[in-house]
Amino acid sequence: MHWCHLPLLREHHRGAEQASYDARRRRHSPDQFSLRIFIATRRCTDMNEQTNAWPTATEPADSVLRVGMLRINTKYVWQPQHTACAMMYTARQFDIELFLFHPDDVDLKTRTINGLFLVHNEKVRKRVPFPPVIENSILDEKEYGELLRELEKDSVLVRHPLRTTKLRTYDTLVRDGRFASILIPTEKFASPDQIIAALEKHGNIIIKPASGGRGSGVRRLSKQTGSYLLTEKNTTQHLDEVGLVKFLRELEDRKVTYVWQPYIGSRTKSGNPFDIRIHARRGHKGKFQIHLFPRIGNATGVVSNISSGGYSMDINVFLRQEFGDMHGKVKNELVNLGNVFPEYYQSFHKPTTLFDVGLDIGIQQCDGVPSLHLFEVNTYIDGPFFEIEDAITHFEYFRHLEEQRTRQKAVS
Incomplete structure (x- = not known):
């Protein structure tokens, strides 16, 4: 058990690359790093050490930021493959008191929430005022518009509805023309x-x-x-x-x-459909943190989504396997796209701030030369395969939002 990772992660982490680098510096692989952090956090919860006492759900310490996580389906949050689960178990390492709630848990008259907290590894219900920050997966204005508007009077919502479709997004990108070379006629x-x-x-x-x-x-x-x-x-x-x-x-x-x-023939040498997900989420100081991972589907299928039975693997191994000597060039193109496109896409949606952007990139070879093609642009994305790093990115963004909120209050 490498306990040295916990203070390092809390004090110095600035995205997955930094975490992986510091883990390697201690001669542990990034995979070991994520697993050990998760186990260590669970063990801290069970130990209930007096020196690591956690404030009660009703009265958080001044340094603790209370954050609500609003979900329709609250059961999936406790499944280990989801970032939300990692967040519930690691939030205390970042002085964040995280709780889960459903729309039915909100009392608009008293402006309180009957939240579900994780206290010493036990799920505990506590009624609390609206928190400073709410990480919301609910964006349906038709059904939950009143709820979202009321919550936003007292809390900062992480996500906001985008009134767009695949066709509108395509038309916008075509008119602008900057990324015309990767657009698929739609x-x-x-x-x-x-x-x-x-x-x-x-x-x-x-x-x-x-x-x-x-x-x-x-x-x-x-x-x-x-x-x-x-x-x-x-x-x-x-x-x-x-x-x-x-x-x-x-x-x-x-x-x-x-x-x-x-149809774009983005298929592996074995005939499986694949794409590369460029996963971008705002974190430290509101900057996008980027992750790349391939999604490989069934050889008889159409799509490569993980939710449709696909799988993933290390991006570097995958690119070497599929593109040989060209893998470095392909990786650079993907990284460059990930570094530029999210803020570019954000520019079309101001004043709404996009928390997360996911690009699905197909790669088709023509005469042995791989070329990138943009299948879709997504918002509200999960972070499979790097749940701990994704949880950390969430926490850093929550802190950023609270700092912004505090500054705005001081000005007003």
Whole structure:
């Protein structure tokens, strides 16, 4: 058990790269670092040492920042693969008193919340005033608009609704032109005739909802000799033209807007679909912290999302495996894109501050030369595979928001 990591993490960490560097300096791999920090935090909770006494949920110490975590589905928070779970167990290392709550736990009349706290490794309910900062996954203004507006009167919300779709985002990026080289032509699905013409031109296309995520509703259509192939999830079926038109009419009748794109052959040497997630989240001093990881899907499927049965691996190992001597060039292009694009995308959404931005990047080889293609831009993203580092980034941003809030109060 390397207890030296705890004070180091608390005092010096400024993103995953710094944490990994300091862990290596102590001759422990980054994987050991994350695991040991998590175990050490749990052990601190169980020990209940007098020297590490934690203030009660109702009266936090002056140095402690109370933060509420607003969720609809509160059960998943306790699953170890989620950043939220790591946050609940490590928050005290950063003088943050974190609690979980559901919309039903909020009393607008008394302006209090019946929050769920983790105290000495036990889940404890405490009724507390609205906290200074709320990390909210709820953005639905139609159902929760009043709640969000009331919370925002006393608290700083980490996330805010974005009124955009995949098509609007594409149109914005096309008009600006700065990243035109990585954009995939995208059009709104208008009619079966339009799709049949697109198949004649491109041979393979993707149809997907204009809103949504996690690979839901993504379909691939391919033109074959005398027939068409329709692939959804891991299932493929043959259609004649009558069957294709029937399928497209059914999509047309749904109360969902769809878009289509030419298919980009971003597949591994083994034939699995993949993309690279560029994960950007605001942390220390409000600056974006960047992580890269590949997402590899089933060979018979369309998408590479982890939620759809995909998997991941170390980005450097993956790039060497797939691109050989070109891996360094590809990595540099991905890193450069990650360093520039999030703030660039932010510029289209002021005054709303984006907390997180996720870029899904496909890589297609043409004559042996890999080229990047932007599949999607996402907001409200999770941090799989680096939960501890992602939790730390959250904590640093919470502190940044509280500092901003304090300065604004002083001015007013």
